[in-house]
Amino acid sequence: xxxxKFALRNIRAYRNRSLVTILLxxxxxxxxxxxxxxxxGSHDKMLENAVEIYPGYxxxxxxxxxxxxxxxxxxxxxxxxxxxxxxxxxxxAFGERFETFVLYAGPEKAVxxxxxxxxxxxxxxxxxxxxxxxxGAYLESGDHNQLYMGYELARRLKVKxxxxxxxxxxxxxxxxxxxxxxxxxxxxxxxxxxxxSAAFVNKQYFxxxxxAGNYASHxxxxxxxxxxxxVVAADLNKRLDQEYQAESWRTTMEGLVQAMLVDSIFGYLxxxxxxxxxxxxxxxxxWLTVFARxxxxxxxxxxxxxxxxxxxxxxxxxxxxxxxxxxxGGIIGACLAYYFNLHPIYFSFSEExxxxxxLAASSMPTAFEPLVILRDMAVMFVLAVGSTLYPIxxxxxxxxxxxxxxx
Amino acid sequence: MNPLKILMxxxxxxxxxxxxxxxxxxxxxxxxxxxxxxxxxYMEFTMVVQTKRSKRTMxxxxxxxxxxxxFIKITYPGKDSGITFLKVDKAMWQYVPRIEKTIKxxxxxxxxxxxxxxxxxxxxxxxxxxxxxxxxTLVGDDDxxxxxxxxxxxxxxxxxxxxxxxISKKFFLPTTVSYYDEEGxxxxxxDYLEVKSFGERFYPTHWVMLPQAxxxxxxxxxxxxxxxxxxxxxDEAYFSKRALKRFSR
Numbered sequence: 212x213x214x215x216k217f218a219l220r221n222i223r224a225y226r227n228r229s230l231v232t233i234l235l236x237x238x239x240x241x242x243x244x245x246x247x248x249x250x251x252g253s254h255d256k257m258l259e260n261a262v263e264i265y266p267g268y269x270x271x272x273x274x275x276x277x278x279x280x281x282x283x284x285x286x287x288x289x290x291x292x293x294x295x296x297x298x299x300x301x302x303x304a305f306g307e308r309f310e311t312f313v314l315y316a317g318p319e320k321a322v323x324x325x326x327x328x329x330x331x332x333x334x335x336x337x338x339x340x341x342x343x344x345x346x347g348a349y350l351e352s353g354d355h356n357q358l359y360m361g362y363e364l365a366r367r368l369k370v371k372x373x374x375x376x377x378x379x380x381x382x383x384x385x386x387x388x389x390x391x392x393x394x395x396x397x398x399x400x401x402x403x404x405x406x407x408s409a410a411f412v413n414k415q416y417f418x419x420x421x422x423a424g425n426y427a428s429h430x431x432x433x434x435x436x437x438x439x440x441x442v443v444a445a446d447l448n449k450r451l452d453q454e455y456q457a458e459s460w461r462t463t464m465e466g467l468v469q470a471m472l473v474d475s476i477f478g479y480l481x482x483x484x485x486x487x488x489x490x491x492x493x494x495x496x497x498w499l500t501v502f503a504r505x506x507x508x509x510x511x512x513x514x515x516x517x518x519x520x521x522x523x524x525x526x527x528x529x530x531x532x533x534x535x536x537x538x539x540g541g542i543i544g545a546c547l548a549y550y551f552n553l554h555p556i557y558f559s560f561s562e563e564x565x566x567x568x569x570l571a572a573s574s575m576p577t578a579f580e581p582l583v584i585l586r587d588m589a590v591m592f593v594l595a596v597g598s599t600l601y602p603i604x605x606x607x608x609x610x611x612x613x614x615x616x617x618x
Numbered sequence: 619m620n621p622l623k624i625l626m627x628x629x630x631x632x633x634x635x636x637x638x639x640x641x642x643x644x645x646x647x648x649x650x651x652x653x654x655x656x657x658x659x660y661m662e663f664t665m666v667v668q669t670k671r672s673k674r675t676m677x678x679x680x681x682x683x684x685x686x687x688x689f690i691k692i693t694y695p696g697k698d699s700g701i702t703f704l705k706v707d708k709a710m711w712q713y714v715p716r717i718e719k720t721i722k723x724x725x726x727x728x729x730x731x732x733x734x735x736x737x738x739x740x741x742x743x744x745x746x747x748x749x750x751x752x753x754x755t756l757v758g759d760d761d762x763x764x765x766x767x768x769x770x771x772x773x774x775x776x777x778x779x780x781x782x783x784x785i786s787k788k789f790f791l792p793t794t795v796s797y798y799d800e801e802g803x804x805x806x807x808x809d810y811l812e813v814k815s816f817g818e819r820f821y822p823t824h825w826v827m828l829p830q831a832x833x834x835x836x837x838x839x840x841x842x843x844x845x846x847x848x849x850x851x852x853d854e855a856y857f858s859k860r861a862l863k864r865f866s867r
Contacts, residue, residue, distance in 0.1 A: 275833075278832075278833075279832055279833030280833070281833040281834070282669070283669060283670040283671060283833070283835075283836070283837075284833070312730070314721065314723070314724075314727050314730075316717075316719055316721040320722070320724070321721045321722060321723070321724050321727075322724065322726075323724065323726045323727045323730070377714075377717040377719050377721070379712065379714060379717075379721060381731060381734045382734075384671070384672050384674075385667060385669055385672060385674060385734035386674060386697075386698070386734060387697075387698045387701065387733055387734060389714045389716050389717050390716065390717060391717050391719075
């Protein structure tokens with residue numbers, strides 16, 4: 212307890228030095244907490260966008276469909292899968308899709324693309340297709356040969372809402388399939404590749420023209436709590452027939468998840484470099500402050516204070532200062548993270564760049580995760596105390612008589 | 619093939635018009651190509667497409683001049699009847715009566731399945747340009763067949779990295795053709811069976827295409843030539859875009 216008293220006295224006595232130390236550590240802590248919150252938040256947002264635009268949180272497919280996506284590996288009993296999904300308590304919505312590759316022929320040229328049969332009403336809850344409408348109208352459940360197509364695909368085919376175009380493709384039974392379609396609506400998701408190749412029709416019509424009744428290439432499932440997608444997928448795998456499998460977005464979008472992980476690693480590496488610099492700044496600053504107190508330490512040693520006791524006193528000072536700064540910095544960082552979580556940062560100037568990278572979001576909320584904030588505070592505390600240890604040990608190695616005469 | 623035979627083959631080429639072909643192997647490939655294409659050909663054939671789940675039969679008629687011009691009309695089943703395809707050089711068009719439209723098949727669709735079979739659009743367009751796009755090497759032979767390896771020429775816009783062709787010594791027609799991708803993996807095998815005579819010509823009347831990709835397990839496409847007439851005059855009118863609609867009926 213005596214060391215705490217000494218330490219507090221010293222902190223007060225060297226007010227300016229203490230203030231600078233507190234300021235430096237507080238700012239660094241706040242920066243770390245905010246940088247982590249921003250990085251995690253933007254990654255979460257990018258993933259959420261990518262998942263919600265079209266792929267969905269959980270996909271049910273034939274077990275071999277992902278490795279061998281052919282017409283032989285479809286869901287051939289969509290009604291059975293539908294029954295399992297309808298009976299699951301943790302599913303908020305689900306819908307079936309049938310994706311196939313076709314050749315679209317516009318008035319001037321033909322372009323290859325995806326033609327997908329969807330359930331218009333269910334799809335509204337599962338993806339952002341309906342809300343991405345830019346002209347015309349979204350599909351309805353009674354629609355016949357009405358097409359809802361990507362903006363870029365429409366541009367390439369030189370068609371607009373109301374125009375006619377045709378498609379030629381292969382039906383679910385490998386037979387020849389072709390029909391004339393009318394453009395009902397055009398969407399733009401900002402995922403350029405998707406907008407350049409995707410178009411949708413009502414599944415009922417699709418089934419007729421593609422001989423795909425009771426078939427689906429996959430079901431999209433929205434769990435009641437999307438953050439529990441893995442749990443829902445695992446549970447569905449127990450309930451579904453062995454022939455089918457449910458996978459969460461973490462598996463279906465593995466590439467993007469890994470890209471985000473790599474980006475996080477680079478983010479932390481950059482932060483790491485910054486913190487090494489900060490570590491040395493604190494170390495040098497502590498060095499200067501401790502050696503400025505050399506005479507005081509020499510006197511303490513001369514009156515019989517043991518080196519260990521001096522060390523303990525200085526470390527206690529360092530711990531108290533670090534604790535205070537980390538708490539302050541943590542609170543400031545947490546407040547910023549919380550504020551920008553509620554009011555996302557909007558990058559209006561970089562919207563085009565975001566699109567180029569296939570990211571639909573230019574407004575990025577920060578993540579507000581108390582546990583992560585505590586982790587960052589702990590890291591800063593260790594860093595702040597750690598950086599003072601070397602000068603403290605070094606100053607104790609000086610002999611008292613030299614210390615007293617130190618200028 | 620032993621060195622003596624190669625020498626003899628070389629001598630043969632020297633004596634019998636080496637001016638038209640670069641090597642005895644090229645001469646062999648050219649001869650096979652000519653035997654397959656003829657000057658002109660009219661054929662009626664049946665295509666049976668077998669998949670894991672279904673079996674479909676289609677019938678069609680085709681008219682061809684050399685290797686550059688061909689016209690195909692689907693005659694069965696009724697729902698596909700009247701669909702026509704025109705190939706001139708390396709371009710391909712399709713007419714579909716149901717939508718009353720002629721569509722030029724874009725380059726990006728060349729690897730797509732043709733009529734749901736294991737043949738691709740590219741097969742119809744490029745199959746005949748082997749002498750132009752591939753460099754042939756004789757790798758061996760036995761009593762009945764020559765074995766050739768055809769490697770894609772560096773600048774050739776082709777799909778296959780290598781083609782292994784077995785050629786019948788009796789008919790100078792292919793018997794088995796194996797297609798490998800650029801990584802050297804076997805993608806599909808085409809067998810030419812049941813050679814029959816049509817006038818002075820011999821022609822394989824039963825073709826079996828077996829895709830080797832895992833997702834094509836259980837798939838098989840058979841082409842059975844029901845009737846063929848070679849080297850008789852064919853109306854040039856078949857090989858224009860207007861013909862697609864005109865001869866569709």
